[in-house]
Amino acid sequence: MLKEKGQLRFEDKWTYMRPIVLKLINQEPVSPSEWQELFYDVHLVCLWDEKGPQKLRDYLHKDIILFIKQAQTKVLAQRQEEALLKAYIVEWRKFFTQCNYLPTPFRQLESSLQGKTTAGSSSIQGSNIKKGQNDESIVRKLMLDSWNESIFMDIKMRLQDSAMKLIHAERNGEAFDSQLVIGVRESYVNLCSNPEDHLQIYRENFEAAYIESTEMFYKLKAPEYLAENGVQAYMKFADQKLKEEESRAQKYLEVGSNGVIQCCVNVLVGQPLPVLLAECAPLIKAGETDRLQLMFRLLERVPEGVQPILKELENHIVQSGLADMVAAADVITQDSEKYVERLLDLFRKFSKSVHEAFSDDPRFLTARDKAFKTVVNDTKVFSLELNTGRITGTKSVAPESKCPELLANYCDMLLRRTPLSKRLTTEEIETKLKDVLLVLKYVSNKDVFMRYHKAHLTRRLILDASADSEKEEDMVEWLREVGMPADYVNKLARMFQDIKVSEDLNTQFRASTARHDAINIKILNAGAWARGSERVTVSLPVELEDYIPDVEEFYKKKHSGRKLQWYHHMSNGTITFATNGGKFDLDVTTFQMAVLFAWNQRPHDKITYENLRLATELPDGELRRTLWSLVAFPKLKRQLLLFSPTQTNPKDFTEHTIFWVNQDFALIKNGKPQRRGKVNLIGRLQLSTERSQMEDNQSIVQLRILRTQEAIIKIMKMRKKITNAALQSELVDILKNMFLPSKKMIKEQLEWLIEHKYMKRDDDDINTFIYIA
């Protein structure tokens, strides 16, 4: 059977092979013996005829082309779009199926041909064969390339046009068999024999045509729809169309073909952007969350779409927030509860709309925060003048928002025993305190809050007026959690510790002697409670004065190296007032006590202002204020003291104004005078005197200067050399939990530090500073 090389000719064998090959190409049945013969003949041809493989390839090619020509005729015979696509797909699928079968018997041919072209290492050859005939097969490639050249090139424009016409029709609401378009796309993908980029033909032809026709469609449709139906309807239209096109692309395009959506976004959103944006402000103003949500969804798709909405939102919050505050100015300037509630209502309203319209997108939360900060720190409605009297160093101080003061007042109402705190449950109080902390986050000058909060806490602790001591200490921790400076929070914590120490001391003192049931001493750490605050002298009634040496003696035994100073403007007590009508317990300040006790020796006398001053030795301002609280206490229908001549302001008391005890004093209940009762006349216990209030303000300004200087030095030490701009931003970063330093103050402190040789300006650049060690 075996013959010498050259004796077997391809042509002889081809005569037997061809009918089988033609059957395969035409998808006609082939018997197993024919199938095996074909294998064997290919083997022989490749083995015995040197030119065999080449010739086999050429003859095969001819027959493939022949088949393709026939298929082309069948396809082109179709005039109608759908029929054409259908015919093409039928032919293509037939052919493509054969692409997987036909190469099998020619495997020997593959290796012979590849052997010739890559006549090198056998390992490469081996691996090539192993990869299987499908992807790398020469015959398969021959078939696909032939299809591409002989039919596809000629009719691809017609195919694409037909496919796009169908899609166009679908966009206009006509139904058709989507498999037609999908089949065409698949042929584009499968046709590609480029192993590196098997989507090349698809992308360059099918996808490109798809994008172009889509763009054409919406370029026409979008402006038309906008003109006819207005912006609101258009947004819904655009949103719906984008969704449609997304699912359409999923159906007709390969995964990862995003170009068409980009193109739709550009036509549907990018081009009419100004018209859409013009709608933004009114929608925000009207709080149309559904429409805003739609608008956000659309504009988020284009790069410059969101920024303008953020700007509008911020403007709206600032403007409507401030308008709201101004409109309610009468109420909120008088009532810190109403003020804080109002702010919180605003905050909740804005947060709700950010949530509903913008799904709490971080960019919108930031815009809300920025705007809310502006509202909270605005000084239009009311401002706090940090009146510092004659202070050297800083000139005028810019007015600041009263917000931190009111927040502190509100906290006090919640933490002290007040009608408000009695009305609320523990949980409600906790919620409201947390609300305060929420607003506090937005306050620029937290140091002002701290000062007032500390003053209120001092008053509560000294008067034992806390509603809930556990809540008090919780609050300290919450302040720490929201980032209040540690040294401040530690100081508050120290006050609680100190008051406990003092309670122990009081217990010991009362145990040390039997006759002190009426006294309850508080001896506190000056560093924690009253640094730098001023004392007020008073001449104590003997009843009180008697206790002083005993206490001091006792204290000296317990401690050494300490000195005591009495803070009578903080002390208070209860006295019994016996009148014609009954007996009443009065909670009073020590100053009120000192004034009232002046009558104990002369109950019915009328005493002049001048003589009261001599008796009490109170400073003028303190005495006027104390007297006023006794002649015009707001809650009382019958006052304790009466006076003449009548004045409406304590400032108008003269040396000769006379005062006397109202012997008909009584507490009135339901219009009837009572015989017994208790009343608290302490009111807002004057913990700081008028002068020390001024000093407080002064100290807040001085403390800010000091903190600023410290922070500058800290930065300079670390950076050695730094530009002005960088310094300013680091400075704000360090100080922001206390206050926002003004540009002016920073500049003044820089000058001062330069003058005092802590730092200098760079010789080459006056905007750069250099640290001097």
Place this chain on the structure above:
Amino acid sequence: MDENENDRREVSQEKMFTLKKWNPVAMWSWDVECDTCAICRVQVMDACLRCQAESKKDLYGKQDCVVVWGECNHSFHYCCMSLWVKQNNRCPLCQQEWSIQRMGK
């Protein structure tokens, strides 16, 4: 005459205003000439730097950081001075030999 005396006694016993309860407030501070500790530069009424750092965890911080007076009458945090004398047994302010006059309590 008896009646008059009774009357007077009545008045003196039953004063118009009588004290029921008094809550006086006093502040204590170290009896020092200089408010600041020259070693750590913190006010003597506050705990010294080292104690402040330690008591950060312990919320209410113990108030054990007392003051010490030398024979020269200069005063410092006891903590600060006891570290100082390990290096140099002289008062940092007047250079006199350091000896303790009294301790705060």
